[in-house]
Amino acid sequence: MNNYIMAFVVGGIICVIGQILMDTTKLTPARILVVFVTAGVILGTFNIYDVVIAYGKAGGTIPLPGFGYSLAKSVMKEVDEVGLIGAFTGGIKGAAGGITAAIFFGYIMALIFNPKTKE
Amino acid sequence: MGRRIGTQTVEIESKPRIIGTYNIVGPKEGQGPLKEYFDKILEDDLNGTESFEKAETSLLYTAISESIKKAKLKEVDINYLLAGDLLNQLSSSCFAARDLNIPFIGLYGACSTMAESLSVGSMIMEGGLANYVVAATSSHFSAAERQFRLPLEMGSQRAPTAQWTVTGAGAMVLGKKGNFPYVTHVTTGKVKDYGIIDVNNMGVAMAPAAVDTIKQHFMDTGRKPSDYDIIATGDLGIIGREFTEKLLLEYKYDMKGHYMDCGEKIFEAERQGTNAGGSGCGCSAVVATGYLLKNMLKGKFKRILLVSTGALLSPTSCLQGETIPGIAHAVSIEFGGE
Amino acid sequence: MKVEEKTIRKKFEKLNSDNIPKPNLLLHCFNSFWVGGLICVIGQFISDIFSKMGIPKDELGTYVSIVMVFLGAVLTGIGVYDKLGDFAGAGSVVPITGFANSIVSPAMEFKKEGFVFGVAAKMFTIAGPVLVYGIGSSVIVGILYYFLRW
Numbered sequence: 386m387n388n389y390i391m392a393f394v395v396g397g398i399i400c401v402i403g404q405i406l407m408d409t410t411k412l413t414p415a416r417i418l419v420v421f422v423t424a425g426v427i428l429g430t431f432n433i434y435d436v437v438i439a440y441g442k443a444g445g446t447i448p449l450p451g452f453g454y455s456l457a458k459s460v461m462k463e464v465d466e467v468g469l470i471g472a473f474t475g476g477i478k479g480a481a482g483g484i485t486a487a488i489f490f491g492y493i494m495a496l497i498f499n500p501k502t503k504e
Numbered sequence: 505m506g507r508r509i510g511t512q513t514v515e516i517e518s519k520p521r522i523i524g525t526y527n528i529v530g531p532k533e534g535q536g537p538l539k540e541y542f543d544k545i546l547e548d549d550l551n552g553t554e555s556f557e558k559a560e561t562s563l564l565y566t567a568i569s570e571s572i573k574k575a576k577l578k579e580v581d582i583n584y585l586l587a588g589d590l591l592n593q594l595s596s597s598c599f600a601a602r603d604l605n606i607p608f609i610g611l612y613g614a615c616s617t618m619a620e621s622l623s624v625g626s627m628i629m630e631g632g633l634a635n636y637v638v639a640a641t642s643s644h645f646s647a648a649e650r651q652f653r654l655p656l657e658m659g660s661q662r663a664p665t666a667q668w669t670v671t672g673a674g675a676m677v678l679g680k681k682g683n684f685p686y687v688t689h690v691t692t693g694k695v696k697d698y699g700i701i702d703v704n705n706m707g708v709a710m711a712p713a714a715v716d717t718i719k720q721h722f723m724d725t726g727r728k729p730s731d732y733d734i735i736a737t738g739d740l741g742i743i744g745r746e747f748t749e750k751l752l753l754e755y756k757y758d759m760k761g762h763y764m765d766c767g768e769k770i771f772e773a774e775r776q777g778t779n780a781g782g783s784g785c786g787c788s789a790v791v792a793t794g795y796l797l798k799n800m801l802k803g804k805f806k807r808i809l810l811v812s813t814g815a816l817l818s819p820t821s822c823l824q825g826e827t828i829p830g831i832a833h834a835v836s837i838e839f840g841g842e
Numbered sequence: 843m844k845v846e847e848k849t850i851r852k853k854f855e856k857l858n859s860d861n862i863p864k865p866n867l868l869l870h871c872f873n874s875f876w877v878g879g880l881i882c883v884i885g886q887f888i889s890d891i892f893s894k895m896g897i898p899k900d901e902l903g904t905y906v907s908i909v910m911v912f913l914g915a916v917l918t919g920i921g922v923y924d925k926l927g928d929f930a931g932a933g934s935v936v937p938i939t940g941f942a943n944s945i946v947s948p949a950m951e952f953k954k955e956g957f958v959f960g961v962a963a964k965m966f967t968i969a970g971p972v973l974v975y976g977i978g979s980s981v982i983v984g985i986l987y988y989f990l991r992w
Contacts, residue, residue: 659927
C-alpha cells in the first residue's frame with residue numbers, strides 16, 4: 386500500500402514540475418518531453434534519479450525522466466559488458482520494448498480509429 | 505468613376521450591391537449565439553466527405569453555388585470568382601473552383617480574406633470590368649489544426665488567449681442593380697507586426713493592423729466611429745478587441761457602442777470552451793453574410809464597416825523564430841440610406 | 843489626430859505585458875498532480891502483477907512500459923486522451939502514456955495521406971525529438987562512461 390502512495394506522490398510531483406514549466410514558460414509540450422527525457426538520462430548517469438525510483442517506484446519510472454533513466458542505465462551496463470561499442474547499442478536496447486510498442490500499437494490504432502473533431 | 509481618397513482608401517462611386525449571400529457552418533458554430541443567422545448548419549463536420557480538407561472544399565463550393573442561386577443567376581453569368589482560404593496552396597478554393605465554371609482569382613489574406621475579396625471585387629466592378637463578381641472564403645477547424653497546430657487526438661491544454669478556428673464558408677455575389685446593401689468605400693491595409701511571437705495570442709498580434717486600417721479609414725474618409733452603426737473586426741477575439749479599442753483612443757477615436765468583433769460574437773466562450781473566441785477566414789465571412797447583412801436587410805443597421813483581420817504567419821515562419829505580422833482590410837457597406 | 847506610430851507601439855507593448863490573461867496555475871497543478879499520480883499508481887499496480895507472475899526484476903521495466911504504451915495508444919485511439927490532456931495538462935503529457943499519445947495521434951491524423959507517407963512517415967513528428975535527444979544523450983553518456991568509468 387505504501388508503494389502506491391509513494392508512486393502517487395512522486396509521480397504527481399514530477400507532473401507538477403512539468404505543468405509549471407508549461408504554464409510559466411514558452412516551452413511547448415514537445416519541448417518539455419525533450420527536457421525531461423534528457424534530464425532523466427543525466428540524472429540516471431550520476432545515480433541521482435536512482436533515489437527518486439527507490440522512493441517512488443513507478444512514480445519514478447512511469448514519467449518520462451524514467452525513460453531517460455532507463456536509457457542511461459542500459460547504456461552503462463552495455464559498455465561494461467561489450468566495451469565502447471556499447472555506447473551505440475545500449476540505449477536503444479534498454480528502450481526497445483517501449484519504442485517498438487509505440488510504433489506497433491500506433492500503427493494498429495491508426496488502422497482502426499479515425500481522429501474526431503474536438504468539441 | 506471612383507477615386508482615391510487619402511492614402512489607402514478608394515471611394516466606390518458605382519455602389520456595387522451585394523445581391524446574394526450564403527453561409528454554411530459546422531455543428532459548433534450552429535450551437536452558438538448567432539445560429540439563427542446561418543443558412544445551413546452541418547451535423548457532421550466532414551460533410552459526408554473523406555477528409556477535413558475535402559469537407560472544407562465542399563463547404564466553400566456550396567456557399568458559392570448557393571449564393572449564385574440566391575442572386576437568381578447562373579454560374580455562367582459570373583465574371584470573376586475571388587476566393588481564398590487558410591490551407592496550403594489555397595486548396596479549398598482551388599478545388600471548389602475546379603467544379604465551378606467561373607474565371608478564378610485566388611487570394612491569400614489569411615483570416616482577412618472576406619474583406620479582401622470583397623474589396624478587390626468591388627474595385628473590379630467599379631472599373632466597369634464585370635457585371636457580377638463572387639467573393640468567398642472558408643475555414644475548417646480540423647483542417648487548420650492539422651496544418652498549423654497539433655494532431656486532433658493529442659492531449660494538450662489551450663491557452664486562455666487561444667482562439668477556435670471557425671468551420672464555415674461564406675460567399676457574396678456583387679451586382680450592379682437592385683435594392684440591396686452596397687459597397688461605398690474600400691480601405692486596403694498594410695502589414696503590421698508589433699513583435700508578437702506567441703502563436704496562441706493571434707488576436708493580439710493582429711490588433712495593430714486593425715488599428716492602423718481603421719484609423720486610416722477614418723482619416724481618409726473624414727468619418728468617425730459614430731458614423732457607423734457597427735464596425736466589425738474579423739477575429740481579434742476578446743483580448744484583441746479590447747486592445748484595439750484602447751489603442752484607437754490614442755487617435756481620439758472612441759469606438760464604444762459601435763464596435764464588435766466577429767470572433768468574439770460567434771461563440772459563447774464560457775459554455776463552448778472557445779477561450780478568446782473564434783478565428784479563421786470563415787469567421788468574418790459567416791458573421792458578415794449572416795448577422796451583419798441580414799440585419800442590414802431588416803433595417804437594423806444602415807451603415808457598417810467590415811474589417812476582416814488576418815495573421816500572416818506560416819508553420820515554417822514560426823519555427824524560424826519569426827514574429828507574427830497582421831493585416832486588416834476595411835469595406836464600408838450601406839443600406840436604406842438612399 | 844497626428845499620432846506617432848511608435849507611441850501606439852509602446853502602448854501596445856504595455857497592454858500586452860499587463861493585460862494578457864494567465865492560465866489558472868493552481869488548478870492546473872492540482873489536476874496534473876492527481877492525474878499524473880494516478881497513472882503512476884496504475885503503473886505500479888501492473889508492475890506488481892507482473893512481479894507476482896514471476897517476471898524477474900530487471901525485466902519488469904520493459905513489461906510495464908509496453909503495457910502503459912498500449913494503454914496510452916488505446917485511449918488515444920478511442921478519442922479519450924485528448925480530453926484527458928485538456929483537463930490534466932502535464933499529468934497526461936509527462937507519463938509514458940503521453941509519449942504513446944504523441945505517436946498515436948499523428949499516426950491517426952495523417953491516415954488520410956496514406957499508410958506510407960501519412961501514418962508511417964508522420965508518426966514521429968512530435969515524439970521524434972524525444973528519441974533523438976534521449977538516445978543521443980545516452981550515446982554521449984556511454985562514451986564518457988567508457989573512458990571515465992565511475
